[in-house]
Amino acid sequence: MVQEFFTQWLQDVWVRLGLAVVVGLLLAMVFRAAAHAVLRRLSKHHPLASDIMQRASGPMEWLMPLLTLSVALRVWPASATSTAFALLLHLLQIALLAVGTWLAVRCIGAFEGAAIRRYPIDVADNLQARRVVTQVRVLGRTADVVVIVIGLSIILLTIPGVRELGASLLASAGVAGLAIGLAAKPVLSNLIAGLQIALTQPIRLDDVVIIEGEWGRIEEITGSYVVVRIWDERRLVVPLNWFIEHPFQNWTRTGSQxxxxxxxxxxxxxxxxxxxxxxxxxxxxxxxxxxxxxxxxxxxxxxxxxxxxxxxxxxxxxxxxxxxxxxxxxxxxxxxxxxxxxLPRWRGELKRSGHPPEQPPTPRNPEPQHSPSPEDGGPLRDEG
Missing domain, CATH: 3.30.70.100 (Alpha-Beta Plaits)
Structure with missing residues (x-):
């Protein structure tokens, strides 16, 4: 009786599916523990492995269970015929792509942090360190943007409706490409300017610059703008493409002297x-x-x-x-x-001649030309 019950119970599709999921999750936990043990041993002698383990711990918490669950569902016979199974597989695929993109971004950050630790800029002669750190940070931001865009594009291409929309847009690529190009011009210009700054390095972190009449230091370089710390603790935010299109003064381009x-x-x-x-x-x-x-x-x-x-x-x-x-x-x-x-002063010169200065003539009261008459409003005189 008991054997027959277990046999019938195991023949149930949902029971077998549940067991597959549980076994997959257990295997994910085992793989996760083994990976953490290996990385923990490597981190004692390799700081990069320690940084990767710290930064990738979040994505790995989701990656292994999703991966084992996806494998378990794909080998399940009912997944080929059931619509619910197909939808679940599609959602798992999207989740795996999102977590993979997240993991790639965190790994890029780990490599960026390792390079920055290797070249500290809080030293006296930090020209080489500032050059390397600037390249690493700008290229790291650019790589993050590229990875996110690629991951999002792959996720969208897995949706049938989006694939059809993309095909129709490619068919009418003239107007659509022009509209997308105009809309994405600031983003693309800043992205290209970031690559130019990383390769040619007109500015670096901690460079002393004069921009728009303001004296300050380059405090931060992101994927779209640069933060300049002004001498009075203000912050000037400048787009990346501004440094490619406008002249500015860099007082520490080749040295700080x-x-x-x-x-x-x-x-x-x-x-x-x-x-x-x-x-x-x-x-x-x-x-x-x-x-x-x-x-x-x-x-x-x-x-x-x-x-x-x-x-x-x-x-x-x-x-x-x-x-x-x-x-x-x-x-x-x-x-x-x-x-x-x-001390500065104003000079003046006084000249004295040999003759005394001429005195101006004394003014005299003018004689009246005629005696005022009664008609003129003057007094009357008695001539008798």
Whole structure:
């Protein structure tokens, strides 16, 4: 009796399906545990494997059960004839493609993180590191976009209605292609600009740039825009294609060393030799000076004062700004303390001739031309 019951029970389609699903899930759990054990051993000596295990843990939680369930349903005899089974298989296929796309994006992020850890940019000489990190980040963002677009396209192509729509669009590709091209122009232009920036590198992370009159550093490069951190903690968001289409200043393109200028307007009575000695003393005592350039020159001789230009060098733009302020304040204090007569002033000249100045004539009251008459409104006189 019991054997016959189990035999009939196992012959039921849904029971056999349930058992197949349970066995598939158990196998998925076993495979998952084995994969985690292998990756855990590899992660002790390989940081990349550890990063992949951490980032891929979410997609793997879904990938193995969906994969085993899909295999179990595909080998099931009823799946070839039942509409419900066909719909379920289609949904499983879409889920597998979505999880696979998710897993590919997370793996790209793991490789990107490994490259960034290998080239830290928080060091003194970080030109090579900034170049590599910029390429890795931009190419990683581009790869994410490409993987997502390909995964979404494959998912849409599995739907019969979408395939027919795609065929009809290809048949009328003239107008449809023009409309899609116009609609996707900003996205495509930023994507192409991102590839150009990654390969040619007109900008890199932590580069000092001047954009639209704003001084700042490249803080972030995404797949569609660049974030510039302005010196006063503001953020300037610039599209990627802007850097391809417009000129801008990059102060750290090949190196971070800069020469700063300080202008002074002083009187012609200022001796230049002691001022040059004071400039050298200020530069030697400033930790921002890198020892390359320390020059004072007269660059203009105007009507009222002479223009002095000071050139000082530093290892980067931040130290250069501090050094310029330090030199400017020190030279002004030196002139005030030792040569106050050399401060800019206006000159005038007074001339005195040998003859005394002529006195203007004293004005006299004019005589009336005629006596006022009663008709003119004047007083009457008695002539008797």
């Amino acid at each position: 800069l020469i700063g200028t300080v202008f002074l307007m002083l009187d012609y009575r200022m001796p230049l030799a002691p001022l040059r000695d004071e400039l050298k003393r200020l530069c030697r005592g400033a930790p921002e000076w890198d020892g390359r350039v320390c020059v004072l020159q007269v660059t203009d001789a105007g009507e009222h004062a002479m223009q002095l230009r000071v050139l000082v060098s530093s290892s980067d733009s931040g130290r250069g700004w501090d050094l310029r302020c330090h030199v400017r304040e020190g030279l002004i204090a030196y002139v005030q303390a030792n040569h106050p007569e050399a």
